[in-house]
Amino acid sequence: MLLSIIVTKQMSEKIKDILESGEDIVFKHIGKLDSESVKDVFYSASRISSEAILVDIDVFPGKEIVSALQSFRISRPNTRVIIIAPERKPGDEIISSIVGLGIYDIVAEVKDLDWNEIINNVLLSTPATYSQAARWHTGQFVSDGGRNRERVVIEERPSGVIVIAVAGAAHGLGCTHTAFSLASFLSRSGYSVAVIEDNQRPAFSYFINVLKAKEGKVKDSHVIHGIDIFALNESKDRGDWNFDTLVKEIKAGQYEYVIRDLGVLDSSRIREMYRADEAFIVASAAKWRWNECMDKLDNEFSIIFPLASNSDVDEFSFYTYIKGTAFPYCPNPFSKDNDSVILKLLDPVLPNRRKKRALFEKLLI
Incomplete structure (x- = not known):
C-alpha cells in the first residue's frame, strides 16, 4: 500500500513498526507544525499519489487542519484519509468539522494502547461510513480562522x-x-x-x-x-x-x-x-x-x-x-x-x- 504519514514525534514512536515495515511510505512528515506551514505540508502531500494518508490531529496548533484537509480532499479525492485523534471525545469541534468533509475514519483510542496494531487493523479494514462516524458530528463546521460557521444538517x-x-x-x-x-x-x-x-x-x-x-x-x-x-x-x-x-x-x-x-x-x-x-x-x-x-x-x-x-x-x-x-x-x-x-x-x-x-x-x- 502506498502510504502518506503526517504525525507527531510521539506518535511516530508508537507506530515505529509501521514506519519501518514494508509499507511503501511515499510521503512522511514527523513533528508539529505552525499555522503557516500546515498548508505547505498538505500541498506537498497532495502532489504525491497515495492510497491512504495518516493524519495525527496533534500535529496541528488549531483549526487550520480543517481547511487544509478540505483542499487535500479536492486534490486527492481517491485517497483514504485516516485521522489519528488520541483520546478525543464526541463533541470535539474539529473532529466534527472533519467528519463534515466526508472523512469518517477517526481513530481515537487512548494513548497507552498498541497503536501499531490499531493502525494496521484500520488499514486492513474497509473505509468507515458516516454511520460509524455519526457520533462525532455535531453539525458545526469551523473555518480556517474560526470566525464563520456553516450549519450542516447531515446528522438529521x-x-x-x-x-x-x-x-x-x-x-x-x-x-x-x-x-x-x-x-x-x-x-x-x-x-x-x-x-x-x-x-x-x-x-x-x-x-x-x-x-x-x-x-x-x-x-x-x-x-x-x-x-x-x-x-x-x-x-x-x-x-x-x-x-x-x-x-x-x-x-x-x-x-x-x-x-x-x-x-x-x-x-x-x-x-x-x-x-x-x-x-x-x-x-x-x-x-x-x-x-x-x-x-x-x-x-x-x-x-x-x-x-x-x-x-x-x-x-x-x-x-x-x-x-x-x-x-x-x-x-x-x-x-x-x-x-x-x-x-x-x-x-x-x-x-x-x-x-x-x-x-x-x-x-x-
Whole structure:
C-alpha cells in the first residue's frame, strides 16, 4: 500500500513498526507544525499519489487542519484519509468539522494502547461510513480562522432515505435534465421521490409555472409526473443549502429517494457530493468541451455523458483514463427511453431483487 504519514514525534514512536515495515511510505512528515506551514505540508502531500494518508490531529496548533484537509480532499479525492485523534471525545469541534468533509475514519483510542496494531487493523479494514462516524458530528463546521460557521444538517438526514447528488462539470450540460430523468425512473418504479434544487441557476419555479404543477404532498413542494419537487426559494438566505432547510419536509414526505440538483461543481458542491449515498457528474464527451471538464472529473464519482455515443465515451476514456456512461439523446426526461441505462447507473442504491428458487430446486440442493 502506498502510504502518506503526517504525525507527531510521539506518535511516530508508537507506530515505529509501521514506519519501518514494508509499507511503501511515499510521503512522511514527523513533528508539529505552525499555522503557516500546515498548508505547505498538505500541498506537498497532495502532489504525491497515495492510497491512504495518516493524519495525527496533534500535529496541528488549531483549526487550520480543517481547511487544509478540505483542499487535500479536492486534490486527492481517491485517497483514504485516516485521522489519528488520541483520546478525543464526541463533541470535539474539529473532529466534527472533519467528519463534515466526508472523512469518517477517526481513530481515537487512548494513548497507552498498541497503536501499531490499531493502525494496521484500520488499514486492513474497509473505509468507515458516516454511520460509524455519526457520533462525532455535531453539525458545526469551523473555518480556517474560526470566525464563520456553516450549519450542516447531515446528522438529521432521515433514516432510510437514499440521497443522490447530481452536478455538472460546466453550465448547459444537462444537470437538471439528468436529475429529473433519474427521478422519473424511480417514480415509475414505484418509489416515493423528491428532487431538491440547489443549483446556481434556479429553474424549478419556471417549471412549476409552465407545467402548471399542483401542490405536492408536503409543504413547499409541487408535483410533476409523480415527483415532488422543491424549488429554491430565492428570497431566503442563500447561505444555507436548500436541502438542509428542508429536513422536516423530507421526513414528513417519507421519501425513499431524494435527488439534489447541485448545478455546476465547485469546492463546496464537491463536499456535498461526498454527503450523498450516490453522486453523478454530468459532463460532455465533445472534444471542444474537454477543457471545461478535465479538472473536475474523477473516477471517485459516476460520470454521465449526455448526447454521447459509446465510441465518444471510449475515446474520452482512452485519453483521460476517466470512465463514464453514455446517456443517449432523450429530450423528454420523463420518458422511458433511457431506463436500461438508468437501471445500471442506480444499481448500487436500488434494493436487491433475488429470484426465488422453485420448490423442486431447493429440494435438489
